[in-house]
Amino acid sequence: MPYPGRDHLSPQHREIIDFVLGRYPDRDSIIIERGNIYISRSSLLDILGTGWVCSSHIDAYAYVLNSHKEKEGNNMISFLFVSSNHAYFKRCGKISHRLVDHITHDSFRVADAIMIPCHVASHWVLLVGNLKGRYWDFYDSLPNLMHRTSLRENIRFLQEDISEVLPGEIIDWPIHVIEGLPTQDNGNDCGIFVMKYMEASLGKDQVDWKRHSSWPKEMPRIRAEIVAALLQTFQASLLISNGYSLSQ
DSSP, X not given: OOOXXXXXXXXXXXXXXXXXXXXXXXXXXXXXXXXXXXXXXXXXXXXXTTOOOOHHHHHHHHHHHHHHHHXXXXXXOOEEEOOHHHXXXXXXXXXXXXXXXXXXXXXXXXXXXXXXXXXXXXXXXXXXXXXXXXXXXXXXXXXXXXXXXXXXXXXXXXXXXXXXXXXXXXXXXXXXXOOSOOOOSSSSOHHHHHHHHHHHHTBSSOOOGGGGTTGGGGHHHXXXXXXXXXXXXXXXXXXXXXXXXXXX
């Protein structure tokens, strides 16, 4: 099937996308399901095209990155992830604790960072807490002061639900705005940029953001590679049982 980034993928990744989408022909078929993550065929096609990113896409990609950490070992920092649904549940008065019950004394002690994607004024941004340095890094692909308005609220929500785990007040940590980031040139790619910021920030070396300045022009390839990574992670059993190698 055609999509903008198809010609930029490896033959294996093209085949994986074609195969899995062929197994789920109905637009409403759920292809990825894990906890609060639900991604349908039509939702994957949004990523393959130029559509918006939802919380399930970002949450699923965090799972992919965590899987990479398990394989890469010391090449990546350890991180905890907080779904944007946590803040949404808090604002709606819903039970939110179960979205952060993976953050325990032990997991917090060994982690280097905590990642919180935030949906602010219909725009995705990213907070990354440095647990050793006790500060927050803020990533915004469409820099605007308005996008910082609810950051402290999101941090407060988290602090309320994991207060017994915390060594202090994370809401008091300073927020550092990361400068020189690659930024989007349209109104649709903010969620993709958040996923790429997450990925880049997990390396142990300081990120040279100038090396990623071409991201806006490479969005078709990046979007298609994200879909391939999601399918390799969440449909691994199906792919392996049908003869696909997931080593590349």
